[in-house]
Amino acid sequence: MATKLPAVDAVLVGFGWTGAIIAQELTEAGLNVLALERGSFRDTIPDFSPTHIQDELRYAVRKATFEEPERQTLTFRNSTNETALPMRQLGSFLPGVGVGGAGVHWNGQNWRYLPTDFRIRSHTQERYGKQFLPDDMTVQDWPLSYADLEPHYDTWEYLCGISGKAGNLGGAIQPGGNPFEGPRQREFPNPPLARSAASMKFDEAARSIGLHPFPCPAANTSRPYKNPLGVQMGQCTYCGFCEWFGCGNYSKASPQSTILPVLLRKDSFQCKAGANVTRVNLDSTGKRATGVTYVDAQGREFEQPADLVVLCAYSLHNVHLMLLSGIGTPYDAATGRGVVGKNYAYQATANVDVFFDEIVNPFMGAGALGQVVDDFNGDNFDHGPHGFIGGAYISMWSTGGRPILQHYLPEGTPAWGAQWKSAMHENYLRSPSMQVHGSVMSYRGNCLDLDPTYRDVYGNPLLRLTFDFHPNELDMMKFTTDRAVDIAKAVKGARGYRKRERKGHYGIVEYQTTHNTGGAILGDSPGNSAVNPYLQSWDVSNVFVMGASAYPQNAGYNPTGTVGALTYWAADAIRSR
Amino acid sequence: MTIPTPTLSRRDFLAATAAGVSACACQGVPREVAPLDIPNETRMDAPLFFSADERRFIVAACSRLIPKDELGPGAVEAGVPDFIDRQLAGPYGQARTWYMHGPWEKGTAEQGYQLKSTPAELYRLAIRDIDDYCRKKYRNAFAQINPQDQDEVLGALEKKDGIDLPNVPGNAFFTMLLQNTTEGFLSDPMYGGNRDFAGWKLIGFPGPRYNYVEQIEQYGTPYTLPPVGLLGRRGTGVTKA
Numbered sequence: 047m048a049t050k051l052p053a054v055d056a057v058l059v060g061f062g063w064t065g066a067i068i069a070q071e072l073t074e075a076g077l078n079v080l081a082l083e084r085g086s087f088r089d090t091i092p093d094f095s096p097t098h099i100q101d102e103l104r105y106a107v108r109k110a111t112f113e114e115p116e117r118q119t120l121t122f123r124n125s126t127n128e129t130a131l132p133m134r135q136l137g138s139f140l141p142g143v144g145v146g147g148a149g150v151h152w153n154g155q156n157w158r159y160l161p162t163d164f165r166i167r168s169h170t171q172e173r174y175g176k177q178f179l180p181d182d183m184t185v186q187d188w189p190l191s192y193a194d195l196e197p198h199y200d201t202w203e204y205l206c207g208i209s210g211k212a213g214n215l216g217g218a219i220q221p222g223g224n225p226f227e228g229p230r231q232r233e234f235p236n237p238p239l240a241r242s243a244a245s246m247k248f249d250e251a252a253r254s255i256g257l258h259p260f261p262c263p264a265a266n267t268s269r270p271y272k273n274p275l276g277v278q279m280g281q282c283t284y285c286g287f288c289e290w291f292g293c294g295n296y297s298k299a300s301p302q303s304t305i306l307p308v309l310l311r312k313d314s315f316q317c318k319a320g321a322n323v324t325r326v327n328l329d330s331t332g333k334r335a336t337g338v339t340y341v342d343a344q345g346r347e348f349e350q351p352a353d354l355v356v357l358c359a360y361s362l363h364n365v366h367l368m369l370l371s372g373i374g375t376p377y378d379a380a381t382g383r384g385v386v387g388k389n390y391a392y393q394a395t396a397n398v399d400v401f402f403d404e405i406v407n408p409f410m411g412a413g414a415l416g417q418v419v420d421d422f423n424g425d426n427f428d429h430g431p432h433g434f435i436g437g438a439y440i441s442m443w444s445t446g447g448r449p450i451l452q453h454y455l456p457e458g459t460p461a462w463g464a465q466w467k468s469a470m471h472e473n474y475l476r477s478p479s480m481q482v483h484g485s486v487m488s489y490r491g492n493c494l495d496l497d498p499t500y501r502d503v504y505g506n507p508l509l510r511l512t513f514d515f516h517p518n519e520l521d522m523m524k525f526t527t528d529r530a531v532d533i534a535k536a537v538k539g540a541r542g543y544r545k546r547e548r549k550g551h552y553g554i555v556e557y558q559t560t561h562n563t564g565g566a567i568l569g570d571s572p573g574n575s576a577v578n579p580y581l582q583s584w585d586v587s588n589v590f591v592m593g594a595s596a597y598p599q600n601a602g603y604n605p606t607g608t609v610g611a612l613t614y615w616a617a618d619a620i621r622s623r
Numbered sequence: 624m625t626i627p628t629p630t631l632s633r634r635d636f637l638a639a640t641a642a643g644v645s646a647c648a649c650q651g652v653p654r655e656v657a658p659l660d661i662p663n664e665t666r667m668d669a670p671l672f673f674s675a676d677e678r679r680f681i682v683a684a685c686s687r688l689i690p691k692d693e694l695g696p697g698a699v700e701a702g703v704p705d706f707i708d709r710q711l712a713g714p715y716g717q718a719r720t721w722y723m724h725g726p727w728e729k730g731t732a733e734q735g736y737q738l739k740s741t742p743a744e745l746y747r748l749a750i751r752d753i754d755d756y757c758r759k760k761y762r763n764a765f766a767q768i769n770p771q772d773q774d775e776v777l778g779a780l781e782k783k784d785g786i787d788l789p790n791v792p793g794n795a796f797f798t799m800l801l802q803n804t805t806e807g808f809l810s811d812p813m814y815g816g817n818r819d820f821a822g823w824k825l826i827g828f829p830g831p832r833y834n835y836v837e838q839i840e841q842y843g844t845p846y847t848l849p850p851v852g853l854l855g856r857r858g859t860g861v862t863k864a
Contacts, residue, residue, distance in 0.1 A: 096831070096833050097853065098853055100831030100833070100853065101811055101831075101853060102809075102810060102811070103806060103810035103811060103814055107806055107810070108715060109720070114720040115720060115721055115722040116719065116720050116721055116722055116723070119722045122733075122734055123734070124731070124733055128731070129728065131728055131730045131734045131737055132722045132724070133722070133735065134721050134722045134723065134735065134736050134737065135718075135720075135721045135722075135735070135736055137735055240836075240839050240840050241840065242839055243842040243843065246842065281836070283833060283834040283835065283836055284834075284835040284836060284839045285831070285832070285833045285834065285835065286835075287831070404843045405827075405843060405845060406842075406843075407835075407838070407839075407844075407845075407846055409828055409829065409832075409835075409846075410835035410838060410839045410846075411839075447828060449809035449810075449822065449823065449826060449828045450805060450806055450809045450810060453826065461781070461801060462687075462688040462689065462777070462781075462801055462804075463687065463688070463689075463690065463774070464690050464692050466689070467689055467690065467692065467694055467697075467825065468694060470825060470826050471694050471825050471826060474826035474827055474828065475826070475827045499726065500722075500724065501724075551731075551733050552733065553732065553733035553734075553735070554733060554734060554735050555732075555733070555735040555736075
């Protein structure tokens with residue numbers, strides 16, 4: 047029997063990036079806010095201290111900061127005619143757990159979507175004709191535009207102290223930035239990070255074949271920075287332990303390094319860690335939420351009443367909780383009816399490793415230290431001759447040189463023995479890797495629902511993921527990966543390259559990206575979406591659903607920048623309602 | 624790096640370093656008081672999981688996967704068998720964070736690991752099966768056959784259906800063994816492998832050095848400071864900075 051607790055104005059399910067932003071904004075509006083976080087409380091010191099966080103085995107290999115499948119996982123299959131089986135260990139993606147969520151362990155590669163990404167269906171049909179989109183592709187326009195989100199992108203980027211160079215200020219293209227980006231109202235708050243050896247080599251090669259390289263906008267601060275909330279961040283030291291690690295240097299933007307020092311001081315805010323929400327409770331009409339039920343670390347069940355429920359969990363968990371709670375009509379891939387679980391999408395990635403004669407010291411780096419070309423992303427090039435839509439950026443990263451997972455060896459090198467050892471000796475210091483980071487459109491058959499067989503530690507059905515890459519994505523990746531090879535061939539001082547293509551079925555084993563999107567998508571009508579343009583459930587009006595679960599399809603960019611902007615956009619609407 | 628003061632008794636020093644080991648896991652103790660050495664009483668080669676036969680197998684396999692040669696120590700010299708033993712005795716070996724509930728089905732390659740065995744169980748079953756296979760084919764356990772035959776067995780296990788073992792898929796075990804061997808060779812020495820920074824010296828990784836602000840734009844310039852681990856520089860032959 048659940049213990050009933052005193053009511054709060056707003057309860058947040060999950061306390062990562064979106065939870066921290068919503069809590070800050072709603073407490074500013076005078077509400078009492080309670081955040082429930084399934085993981086533990088974490089702060090920069092002691093949890094991310096440089097005296098122990100730079101431990102590849104513990105954090106990157108044994109995955110100490112991520113969700114534990116033992117407690118919660120999902121089942122997976124490539125298509126509806128297979129039996130989904132549990133993801134027994136983490137692989138393809140790594141949802142965070144604990145205060146700060148995945149905002150603790152991201153790299154900080156911070157992007158805005160292109161203006162055309164927000165109206166992909168109408169834009170594609172206008173430019174390439176109505177027949178250009180495959181029948182089973184279910185992409186839809188966002189119900190808001192790039193211009194609507196621009197002020198919120200700006201707020202987010204100044205919160206995080208993004209280091210970068212604008213490519214488009216109010217419509218005027220700027221040298222040194224991304225000439226393809228949408229217009230921004232002002233320059234980035236900080237200049238780009240120092241450039242690594244690999245970035246410089248990539249930059250020269252890309253320019254030599256007529257492309258437009260620029261520094262990736264980075265949520266790693268290039269200099270000391272005080273954000274608009276008054277929180278001080280420190281200069282990045284290029285230690286090379288961003289992705290999958292917390293930052294002990296106050297340099298990588300995370301809830302801890304940008305918002306929590308202000309938020310945690312407020313009397314109107316409380317966070318309970320170790321509180322796993324299992325249901326959003328609805329009243330007898332099913333149209334209104336009365337609060338949530340959660341289970342604490344001792345297994346005790348509590349009912350937390352609230353006027354407003356904001357789902358701020360990872361995209362997959364937002365959808366899972368909606369399905370468990372009966373919020374909205376579950377999507378049925380067989381009929382195409384229903385909305386919750388519809389339009390799950392992901393990211394398509396490939397790599398081209400480059401082998402130099404000269405050392406490039408790969409261990410010096412930062413999560414978003416890289417040089418990028420956007421010439422083949424979105425609709426930045428003519429798709430007419432190719433027959434696919436979408437695209438990818440091509441980047442040369444210097445995210446770090448952690449020895450176990452970040453060593454690259456030439457094609458044909460044995461995986462063990464004396465030859466492997468000798469190849470490690472010759473190549474580790476000389477081989478950075480380029481990434482091709484591509485969009486994934488949504489399809490009728492790619493979706494989320496509840497598994498009929500497997501259950502989590504709370505006795506609830508696991509989420510079931512049905513997903514595969516489609517010819518559109520594989521064709522797009524083939525084209526863009528070949529463009530990356532063009533750059534690799536133009537690089538000076540390189541002995542060779544190794545192309546690691548994206549081919550065949552999607553598999554859940556190999557790490558790709560933690561860029562899972564969709565399932566509770568936004569739209570302009572209850573018939574085509576789970577939430578309205580302000581991320582409010584069409585069905586249960588006092589439930590809002592933050593995060594990348596709202597994306598109707600995934601663009602060729604890391605999703606976090608748009609998650610931040612979209613959260614500010616929704617917070618603005620909730621506050622002004 | 625400060626050297627402990629000579630007036631400190633050995634007992635005080637051991638107490639201080641022991642406290643430092645436990646405290647640094649949660650508090651970010653400044654480097655000055657972090658231990659540079661492990662107390663002598665802690666032995667990285669204390670057997671925790673493997674039986675004597677199993678250990679012989681692992682030592683033999685590690686010496687073929689990453690052999691000692693003119694480039695330097697191999698996996699055995701770097702302490703990788705100790706590393707794997709400790710890993711299998713701990714939460715990893717017990718699959719503590721994995722979802723291990725049925726029903727169990729074979730699944731597709733895309734669906735990943737679907738075996739009922741934890742890593743520790745997989746090692747135990749596979750080593751027994753491989754030794755049986757070697758006794759039949761080569762009249763000796765894996766550790767006792769010659770290196771060329773050992774390479775042949777490992778090469779067959781590496782292939783998807785190279786050797787049909789009675790209790791476990793040989794390829795699943797080989798994948799795990801190779802992964803753990805690489806981990807042991809290249810992870811922080813505090814876990815028992817990468818002894819004397821053998822793995823990091825081979826490739827040129829200086830360890831968790833933390834600050835490269837001065838060096839990152841010195842293109843093509845070697846980084847010259849010796850490797851350091853999270854617990855200091857034990858084994859590098861460097862006694863002070």
